[in-house]
Structures are given as structure tokens and as C-alpha cells.
Amino acid sequence: MPELPEVETVRRSLAPFLTGVSIRAVTVRETRLRRTLAADFAAVLTGRTIAQIGRRGKYLHLHLDDGKIWLIHLGMTGQLLVEEAEPSPLLHDHVLVSLSTGQRLRYNDPRRFGLMLIGTEAEIETVTALGVEPLGRTFTGHYLREKTQRTQRTIKDVLMDQRVVAGIGNIYASELLFRAGVQPSRVAATLTEGATDRIVEATKAVLREAIRHRGSSISDYRDGEGKRGGFQDRFRVYDREGQPCAACQRIIQREIRGGRSSFFCAVCQR
Ligand SMILES: [Zn+2]
Numbered sequence: 001m002p003e004l005p006e007v008e009t010v011r012r013s014l015a016p017f018l019t020g021v022s023i024r025a026v027t028v029r030e031t032r033l034r035r036t037l038a039a040d041f042a043a044v045l046t047g048r049t050i051a052q053i054g055r056r057g058k059y060l061h062l063h064l065d066d067g068k069i070w071l072i073h074l075g076m077t078g079q080l081l082v083e084e085a086e087p088s089p090l091l092h093d094h095v096l097v098s099l100s101t102g103q104r105l106r107y108n109d110p111r112r113f114g115l116m117l118i119g120t121e122a123e124i125e126t127v128t129a130l131g132v133e134p135l136g137r138t139f140t141g142h143y144l145r146e147k148t149q150r151t152q153r154t155i156k157d158v159l160m161d162q163r164v165v166a167g168i169g170n171i172y173a174s175e176l177l178f179r180a181g182v183q184p185s186r187v188a189a190t191l192t193e194g195a196t197d198r199i200v201e202a203t204k205a206v207l208r209e210a211i212r213h214r215g216s217s218i219s220d221y222r223d224g225e226g227k228r229g230g231f232q233d234r235f236r237v238y239d240r241e242g243q244p245c246a247a248c249q250r251i252i253q254r255e256i257r258g259g260r261s262s263f264f265c266a267v268c269q270r
Contacts, residue, residue, distance in 0.1 A: 002074045003058060004134065004167030005210035006221050006229065010080060011055045013224035014105075017082040018062065022049045022100035030094040034075055034115045037095075044118050045070065045097070057130045057166025069124050075113030081106045082224050110220075130166040134203050139165055141197035148188035148196065155191060155199065156184035156262060168203070171216055174238040174263045176202040183269040184262040185255065209234070237263040 002010070026042035038044070050070075054061040060080075062070035072080065086104045089096060095107040095116065107114070117127065132138040147164045148155065158164055159173045168176075177184050180202040182195055191199075215221060215229030218239070222228060232239075236246055241254035245265040255262045 001076045003169040006215035009215040009223050018050045025098040027096040073115040077111040078109040078114035131164040144196045155188040158188045171238050176206040178237045
């Protein structure tokens, strides 16, 4: 599932093709995404110009010239691709957008957990209910301690709660906790001040590094030009069960909680 670095990479790859570009026509081939696409979706979008493309957490914000936002979440398998001309649609191409440049933006999503809607900034905020941006100044050790003081949840669950901090999923939670030296199953309230500070630092460092490597392509993630990311080759723990830890040579373990796998080194992480 695309997390912040993948969505940021998609944003950067699409920006040159979409910024200042008008929408000539919209074809909706399937309305049943995570939420049913609004009946007037195509009509509302047609004729608008995309002023800029932003991101909040794992969501893309395409700012339209009427002040509204076209919100896109890629779900688990969603891909947004810009292509030359307009070849015949493929299986799972749910939304096709013809652009004033003659190119086409294609939304393909086999599992249909993606989301698309158009609304005002206030409407979008109500739908997404996101916490702070992890790369922003407001994500600090102090902020994280406020969110962890009175909870019985594990630190990994807190970090993956989009209402606390937006954009982190299973991959980057696993990787950043390894770098911070904290076990994923630690009850968040038991962390020291030093540990929460290290977690915030590791979060920013891992996300920045992953963006530099254009995200992680585990299965089907691609950027807006169909290219794979490279950060999967730099994983220290994620998806490395049974392999030796790069730092201490002990075997990386996997623990399943709530249907989700956590990967960690029991020596390096406490
Ligand atoms: Zn280790």
C-alpha cells in the first residue's frame, strides 16, 4: 500500500504534466471505489484547470481553479499514470481524464480501495481527519509524548494512526522503529523522552531517504510515469524475516498482531 514517500513521489512525477493543465473530458468506467464516485464527478471536473498538486499524508490534493480540491487516495493498488495520446482502456482503468495537452491521466486500481472526491478544503478535512505531517515542524518529540502519555496502544499503532501523524503505514513504521532502536510492540506510554525524540528523528530521516529513492515498490506501486521505486532495496527489517540484521547479525523476527506483520531485531530494538 502506498505510504507517504510513494504518494510524494507520485505527486512529484505528476506535477510537470498536470500543473496549469485543463481537463477536457472525464470518463468514469467504474464508480465503485472505496466510496462510490459522486454522480456528478465527471461534470464537476470537466473544464476545470489544475492549479497545483499537493499532498497531505497519503492523499493527493489536486487544487482546481475554482478553489475546490480533487482528493485522491490510491488505496492498496491504485495507480495514476500520465500517458501520451489515448490508447484503449485496460482492465481496472476506472477513471480516464483527457488533458488539454493531449495527454491522458489514467486511474487504474484492481482492488478498488482507492478514493476520489471533489470538495472544499473544509469538506476534505472532515473526510480525511488527519494529524500532523511527519516532515513538518509540528511533529516533535513533545507532540508525540502528548499523544502517547495516556494510551495503552503500542508505539507502532500510534505511529500508524493517521489522526496522530499522517502518512505512515506498516513499511515505514517498521523501518523507522528499527532506526530508533524501539520494538514495535512497546506500549507507547512507557517510552522515555529520549526514545520519543529518537522516534521523531528516525521518522523524518527514513521518510526523507525513501522519498530520495522514489519510494518502495513491493508489488504494484509505480510513480506517475510507470517507474518503480528503489527504497525496497534499503529495507533493514521490513519483509526481511529470517535474514540477519545488518547491524548485529541476529535473525530478523516477524510478529503478527491484528492481522499485520511487524518486523524487528530483538537485539537492536528494545
Ligand atoms: Zn540487530
